[in-house]
Amino acid sequence: MKRETKIALLIGILSAGILTTYILIKNKKLKGMGAVDLSSKKNNLVLTR
Amino acid sequence: MGSLALKIPEINNSYYDSTEASANESKIKAIIRPNFGAYINNTAYLVNLPKELIEAFIFIESAGNPNASTKYATGLMQLSTASASDTLVTEKGAGRLSVQEANILKKYLGSRFSLLENVKANQTSIGKTFVTKEDLLKPEFNILVGSILLKQLVDEFTENGKVRMDKVITIYNGGRFSSISKKVIKYKGNTTQLLSQVPKETSAYIVKLLGTNGLLDTLV
Numbered sequence: 001m002k003r004e005t006k007i008a009l010l011i012g013i014l015s016a017g018i019l020t021t022y023i024l025i026k027n028k029k030l031k032g033m034g035a036v037d038l039s040s041k042k043n044n045l046v047l048t049r
Numbered sequence: 050m051g052s053l054a055l056k057i058p059e060i061n062n063s064y065y066d067s068t069e070a071s072a073n074e075s076k077i078k079a080i081i082r083p084n085f086g087a088y089i090n091n092t093a094y095l096v097n098l099p100k101e102l103i104e105a106f107i108f109i110e111s112a113g114n115p116n117a118s119t120k121y122a123t124g125l126m127q128l129s130t131a132s133a134s135d136t137l138v139t140e141k142g143a144g145r146l147s148v149q150e151a152n153i154l155k156k157y158l159g160s161r162f163s164l165l166e167n168v169k170a171n172q173t174s175i176g177k178t179f180v181t182k183e184d185l186l187k188p189e190f191n192i193l194v195g196s197i198l199l200k201q202l203v204d205e206f207t208e209n210g211k212v213r214m215d216k217v218i219t220i221y222n223g224g225r226f227s228s229i230s231k232k233v234i235k236y237k238g239n240t241t242q243l244l245s246q247v248p249k250e251t252s253a254y255i256v257k258l259l260g261t262n263g264l265l266d267t268l269v
Contacts, residue, residue, distance in 0.1 A: 044052045045203055045212060047099050047269045 053203075055212050058266040059259040060240055070262040077104055077268065080113040085125065088189045095150050095193070096200045103196050105264035106221070109257055110195075115188045123185035126195025132224065133180040135173060136198040141165045142172035150193065157190040206234075215240040215255045219247060222254050 065073065081089070081104055089107075093100035110127040111117035122129050128136075137154065140146045146154075146165070155162045161179050168175065185191050202217040219233045229247055236243055240259065244252040258264055 043097070043204065043207070045098055045102070046052055046054050047057050047101060047265060048054050049057055049269065 053212050057269045058261045058263055062256045062260045063262045064253055064256040064260055065262045067262055070267045074267045077108055081107055085188050088192045092192050092196045096196045098200050101268040105258055123182050124191035125188055126191050128185055128195055130180045131178045133194045134178045136194055138168050138175055139173045140197050141168040153193055157184050157187055215243050218255050219251050
């Protein structure tokens with residue numbers, strides 16, 4: 001494989017990695033904490049004995 | 050929409066003895082219910098939380114003094130302006146803010162309510178504190194925002210159909226980003242085991258609420 005092809009391939013892989021990380025962070029999948037489905041709102045909490 | 054049950058008392062430990070428990074009940078009946086009962090009942094209905102839970106948090110946080118204020122927190126449910134702002138943005142961003150809740154907020158926020166109208170889906174902060182101390186001194190506003198935060202935490206820390214009220218209390222009390230909260234969020238043990246993992250003040254708060262002779266034991 002030509003040196004130029006290897007460099008192009010490497011740049012391609014790195015770009016794809018950066019793009020994927022960016023999208024995941026934007027969608028908060030890598031936020032790590034508070035992974036909650038707040039849209040599930042309003043389950044009824046009942047205090048029992 | 051499902052139903053979550055929280056068994057009271059949840060733990061055997063006691064903070065109050067039976068005499069103190071009766072005194073607490075009397076204070077809630079004499080101070081909190083006559084002055085703020087209408088707001089508490091309406092908020093309990095709007096956010097879908099038991100009113101006793103809201104009363105218990107108000108009692109522990111401020112003993113029912115709407116002017117209770119420290120450097121960090123204000124009013125009946127002791128909220129900070131930053132935390133109140135982010136709570137409202139999160140609620141709006143999650144599509145959880147009802148028309149009735151929005152109408153109450155508009156009454157106090159006025160033109161600032163437009164900041165909430167521009168919140169995007171899943172947004173949790175606008176990077177700006179738009180709730181003021183003066184807003185938080187208003188009982189109706191304070192109870193609504195505090196209860197919205199409480200319900201967000203209840204929904205978030207429900208594990209396998211069981212509410213981890215000990216985690217809810219710790220995070221409500223210390224803020225989401227405190228080192229104690231970060232530790233507690235990931236904690237795998239049960240409530241009794243968690244008590245030995247947190248500072249005395251935090252464990253006292255949990256036992257005051259969930260223990261034998263605790264506020265919920267007295268009120269429910």
